[in-house]
Amino acid sequence: MTQRVHRICSICEAGCGLEVELATTPDADARVVSIRANDADVFSEGHVCAKGIALKQLDADPDRLRQPLIRDGGELRPASWEEAFAFIADRLQWVRATHGPQAVAAYIGNPTAHNIGLSMGLGAFVRNMGSTHVYSAGSVDQLPKQLASELMFGNDMAIPVPDIQHTDCLVVIGANPAVSNGSLWMVPKIRDKLRALHARGGRLVVIDPRRTETARLADEHLFIQPGTDVYLLLVLIKQLLALGREMPARYQIRGWSELKQTVQGIDLAQVSTRTGIPEAQLQALASTLNRATSPVLYGRVGTTVQKHGTLVSFLIEVVNLLTGSLDRQGGALFPEQAYAAAQRPSGGLQYARYQSRVSGYPEVLGQLPVAALAEEIETPGQGQVRALVCIAGNPVISNPDSDRLQRALQTLDLLVCVDIYVNETSGLADVILPGTSIFEDSHYDSFLGSMGWRNVARYSPPVFAPTQPREWDIGLTLGFINQHGEVPDDRQLRAYEDEVVAGAVSAYCQDQQNPLFGRDVQEILGAIEPEAGVERLLDLGVRAGKWGDHFGRREGLTLQTLIDTPNGVDLGEVRGGRLAEVVQTPDGCIDLAPSVIMQALQALADDAEAPGLQLVGRRSVNTNNSWLHNLAALNQVRQVCVLEIHPADAKRLEIRDGEQVEVRSAVAAVSVPAKVTEAVAPGVVCLPHGFSESTDILPGQSKGANYNRLVSASAIDGPSATVALNGVPVEVMRRASAQTTG
Numbered sequence: 001m002t003q004r005v006h007r008i009c010s011i012c013e014a015g016c017g018l019e020v021e022l023a024t025t026p027d028a029d030a031r032v033v034s035i036r037a038n039d040a041d042v043f044s045e046g047h048v049c050a051k052g053i054a055l056k057q058l059d060a061d062p063d064r065l066r067q068p069l070i071r072d073g074g075e076l077r078p079a080s081w082e083e084a085f086a087f088i089a090d091r092l093q094w095v096r097a098t099h100g101p102q103a104v105a106a107y108i109g110n111p112t113a114h115n116i117g118l119s120m121g122l123g124a125f126v127r128n129m130g131s132t133h134v135y136s137a138g139s140v141d142q143l144p145k146q147l148a149s150e151l152m153f154g155n156d157m158a159i160p161v162p163d164i165q166h167t168d169c170l171v172v173i174g175a176n177p178a179v180s181n182g183s184l185w186m187v188p189k190i191r192d193k194l195r196a197l198h199a200r201g202g203r204l205v206v207i208d209p210r211r212t213e214t215a216r217l218a219d220e221h222l223f224i225q226p227g228t229d230v231y232l233l234l235v236l237i238k239q240l241l242a243l244g245r246e247m248p249a250r251y252q253i254r255g256w257s258e259l260k261q262t263v264q265g266i267d268l269a270q271v272s273t274r275t276g277i278p279e280a281q282l283q284a285l286a287s288t289l290n291r292a293t294s295p296v297l298y299g300r301v302g303t304t305v306q307k308h309g310t311l312v313s314f315l316i317e318v319v320n321l322l323t324g325s326l327d328r329q330g331g332a333l334f335p336e337q338a339y340a341a342a343q344r345p346s347g348g349l350q351y352a353r354y355q356s357r358v359s360g361y362p363e364v365l366g367q368l369p370v371a372a373l374a375e376e377i378e379t380p381g382q383g384q385v386r387a388l389v390c391i392a393g394n395p396v397i398s399n400p401d402s403d404r405l406q407r408a409l410q411t412l413d414l415l416v417c418v419d420i421y422v423n424e425t426s427g428l429a430d431v432i433l434p435g436t437s438i439f440e441d442s443h444y445d446s447f448l449g450s451m452g453w454r455n456v457a458r459y460s461p462p463v464f465a466p467t468q469p470r471e472w473d474i475g476l477t478l479g480f481i482n483q484h485g486e487v488p489d490d491r492q493l494r495a496y497e498d499e500v501v502a503g504a505v506s507a508y509c510q511d512q513q514n515p516l517f518g519r520d521v522q523e524i525l526g527a528i529e530p531e532a533g534v535e536r537l538l539d540l541g542v543r544a545g546k547w548g549d550h551f552g553r554r555e556g557l558t559l560q561t562l563i564d565t566p567n568g569v570d571l572g573e574v575r576g577g578r579l580a581e582v583v584q585t586p587d588g589c590i591d592l593a594p595s596v597i598m599q600a601l602q603a604l605a606d607d608a609e610a611p612g613l614q615l616v617g618r619r620s621v622n623t624n625n626s627w628l629h630n631l632a633a634l635n636q637v638r639q640v641c642v643l644e645i646h647p648a649d650a651k652r653l654e655i656r657d658g659e660q661v662e663v664r665s666a667v668a669a670v671s672v673p674a675k676v677t678e679a680v681a682p683g684v685v686c687l688p689h690g691f692s693e694s695t696d697i698l699p700g701q702s703k704g705a706n707y708n709r710l711v712s713a714s715a716i717d718g719p720s721a722t723v724a725l726n727g728v729p730v731e732v733m734r735r736a737s738a739q740t741t742g
C-alpha cells in the first residue's frame with residue numbers, strides 16, 4: 001500500500017514540485033518508496049533532476065545525523081539534546097563572560113536560504129547575538145549583486161530576473177542555468193524555456209570563459225577572459241550611446257550625467273585584447289541589443305564572485321536601463337511573492353556602517369565578509385572571535401584559503417555546527433546539532449520566492465512527523481541560551497517563541513508600507529494563534545502580503561489556502577511597472593552614481609592584467625556545492641572533479657589528457673587529473689568546487705581536489721570585500737615535473 005504526497009524540493013532554486021510515494025507501513029528505512037516530478041505543480045511544471053530523486057536516499061541515509069554529537073576526549077560521540085545544549089550553554093557563557101559578546105560569531109550557510117525553520121529560527125539567534133561577527137555564504141556568492149541593488153535602488157532585495165517568456169534577446173553572463181537551474185532566479189525547465197526563446201526567433205547570447213551547457217544551447221557564445229566583464233559592459237554602454245540610445249524619460253533617475261561622463265572618460269582601447277573578444281563581436285553585440293525589442297542581461301556567480309563583482313552587477317542593470325528593458329515586459333522584471341517580510345525602518349544604506357576589526361572590510365547588509373573570518377579568529381585583541389555557530393554550511397570547503405581557515409577553526413573555544421552531516425567543518429566541531437530530514441519539516445521559499453520566473457505561492461507541510469527538534473526550535477534554543485546563559489525548559493522556550501513572534505507582528509504593524517500598519521498587535525497574534533512554530537510567521541507574512549487576506553479585511557490568501565492547494569497557487573505572469581514600489585531610496589530615484597561605484601570606476605585605472613593561467617569554477621548536475629557527494633545515486637557518474645585546460649595550453653605545458661597535474665596558486669597546490677578540451681578559453685583552466693581530499697569524512701563520498709585551498713582570501717571585490725573565487729592566477733604543471741621542481 002502506498003500513498004502519494006506533494007512536496008517542494010528545497011535543494012536548489014528551481015524549487016521543483018515533487019510527487020513522493022510513501023510506504024504506508026511504518027518501516028523507518030523505507031519511508032519513501034519513490035520520487036518523481038509533480039507534473040501539476042504550477043511553477044515547475046514537471047521538472048525534476050537527479051538530486052530531487054535522490055532525496056529518497058537522503059531521507060534514508062544512515063550517515064545523516066539523527067542525534068547530536070559532542071566532542072569528548074578528542075572524538076565526537078552521540079549525546080542527548082539536553083546534554084548538547086547544556087554543553088553549549090556552559091561554553092558560550094564562559095566565552096561571553098571572559099571575552100564579551102563580540103567574541104561570538106555566526107556563519108550562515110547556503111541551505112539556510114532554502115529552509116524557513118532554519119532561517120527564521122536561527123535568524124532570531126543571529127539578530128540577538130550582540131556581535132557584529134555575522135558571516136555567510138553570501139560573501140562567496142551574491143552579496144555584490146545585493147550591494148549593487150542596495151546602492152542603485154535602495155533595496156538589496158530588488159533583484160530583477162529576465163522575462164524569459166517574452167524577451168527576444170537574453171544575454172547570460174557568467175551563469176550556467178542549464179546546470180544550476182538558475183540562481184537569484186528560480187527557473188525550472190530552463191532548457192525548454194531557452195528552446196522556446198529560440199523557436200520564437202529570439203536570441204540567446206552567453207558570455208563565459210567556458211563553453212558551458214547553457215552556451216551549447218546559445219545562438220552565440222563569446223569566450224571572455226575572467227574578471228574582464230566590466231570592460232565589456234563599459235564598451236556596450238559607450239556603443240549604445242554612440243548608437244543614439246539615451247536613458248528613457250520614464251525612469252526616475254539621478255546621477256546619470258555623472259556616470260555617463262565618467263564612463264566616456266575611461267580609455268577602452270585595449271578592451272578587445274583584455275577580454276579576448278574581437279572588437280567586431282563587441283560592436284555586433286551592442287547592435288544586437290540596440291535592435292532587439294526587449295533585450296535583457298542576466299549575470300550570476302561568474303559576475304559576482306570575481307574581482308569587479310559589485311561594479312559588474314551594477315553595470316548590468318545600467319545596460320538594462322539604457323535599453324529600456326528594466327521593469328518592462330520582456331526585459332528585467334521584479335517578481336512578486338505571496339509572503340511579505342516587514343520592511344526595516346528606513347535608516348540609510350545598509351553598508352559600511354562598521355568595519356571588520358583586522359582588515360577594515362566594510363559591513364555589507366549587516367554582515368562582514370568571509371574574507372575576514374580566518375584573520376578575525378587568529379588575531380588576538382578585543383573583539384577576537386572565540387566561538388562560532390556554523391549554520392548549514394561547510395566553510396572549510398566552500399570558503400577561500402581553506403587550509404588556513406581549517407587551522408583557525410581548530411583554535412576556537414567553541415565551534416557549534418547545525419548540520420545534518422559530519423562534514424569537513426562539522427568534523428572539527430565541539431557540538432553538532434542535526435536538523436531533521438528534509439521531509440520532516442515544512443517548506444516555503446521566503447527568500448527566493450521573489451525571484452521566480454512566474455509569481456506563485458507554494459507551501460509544503462512536513463511529510464513525516466519530526467523525530468527530533470525542528471530547526472526553528474534549535475534556533476530559538478540557541479537564541480535563548482545566548483541571551484540568558486542557560487538552557488530553556490519547554491515553558492521558557494514557548495514563552496521565548498511568543499516573544500519572537502510578537503516582535504515580528506509588531507514590526508509589521510509599524511511598517512508604514514505594510515497593510516498591517518497601525519493594526520492591533522494582539523488581534524493579529526490571536527489570528528495566527530492556531531498555527532504552531534515557524535508556521536505562525538509564515539501565516540503572518542502570507543496574510544500581510546500582496547495577495548493576503550490582511551486579516552479579515554478582504555478575501556485573500558492565508559497559510560491554510562496554501563495547505564489546501566498542494567500544486568501551488570498561480571498568481572500570474574511576472575509584470576513590469578513596479579519600480580515605484582521597488583525603489584526605496586529616500587527621494588524615490590534610481591541612483592546611477594553612488595560614490596562607491598564612482599570610486600570603483602576610477603580605480604579601474606590601476607587594474608592590472610592577471611598574469612598566466614586563470615582558474616574558474618563550474619558546477620555539475622549531480623553535485624550541490626560541498627554536499628550530497630556521498631549519495632550513491634549521485635556519485636556513480638563519470639569523474640567530475642577534473643581540471644579542464646585548453647589544448648594550446650596543454651601542448652605548451654606538455655600535459656596529456658587524463659594525466660595527473662599539479663595546480664599551484666599563491667597559497668596552495670592541489671593535484672587533479674587534467675581534461676584537455678576546447679570547452680575552456682585559452683589561458684583559462686576550470687575546476688569544480690565542493691570537493692574534498694579528505695578520505696575519512698563520509699563513507700562513499702566522492703573525493704576530489706578542494707578548489708578553495710587555492711584561493712587567497714585577500715583577492716577581493718573592493719566595494720563588497722567578496723572574494724574573487726573566479727579568476728585565480730595559477731600555474732599548472734605535470735605531476736612528474738612538479739615533483740622534481742619542488
Ligand SMILES: Nc1nc2c(c(=O)[nH]1)N[C@H]1C(S)=C(S)[C@@H](COP(=O)(O)OP(=O)(O)OC[C@H]3O[C@@H](n4cnc5c(=O)[nH]c(N)nc54)[C@H](O)[C@@H]3O)O[C@H]1N2
Nearest residue numbers: 109110111141392393394398418419420435617625626689
Ligand atoms: N570555488 C568556489 N567556491 C564556492 C562557489 C564557487 O562557485 N566556486 N560557490 C559558492 C556558493 S554560490 C555558495 S552558496 C557556497 C556554499 O557554501 P556553504 O553554504 O558553506 O556550503 P555548502 O556546501 O552549501 O554546505 C551546506 C551544508 O549544509 C548542510 N545541510 C544541508 N541541508 C541542511 C538542512 O536542511 N539543515 C542543516 N542544518 N544543514 C543542512 C549540508 O550537510 C552541508 O554540510 O559555496 C561557495 N563556494
Ligand SMILES: Nc1nc2c(c(=O)[nH]1)N[C@H]1C(S)=C(S)[C@@H](COP(=O)(O)OP(=O)(O)OC[C@H]3O[C@@H](n4cnc5c(=O)[nH]c(N)nc54)[C@H](O)[C@@H]3O)O[C@H]1N2
Nearest residue numbers: 174175176180183226227300301302620621623624625726
Ligand atoms: N547542480 C548544481 N546546481 C546548483 C548548485 C550546485 O552546486 N550544483 N549550486 C547552487 C548555488 S548555491 C548557486 S549560487 C547557483 C549558481 O548558479 P550559476 O551562477 O548559474 O552557476 P555556475 O556554474 O557557478 O556559473 C558560473 C559561470 O561563470 C563562469 N565564469 C567564471 N568566471 C567568470 C568571469 O570572470 N566572467 C564571466 N562572464 N563568467 C565567468 C563560469 O565559467 C561558469 O560557467 O547554482 C545553484 N545550483
Ligand code: SF4
Nearest residue numbers: 009012015016049052
Ligand atoms: S532541479 Fe533538482 S535539486 Fe533543484 S529543485 Fe529541482 S529537483 Fe531539486
Ligand SMILES: [Mo]
Nearest residue numbers: 110137141142
Ligand atoms: Mo550559492
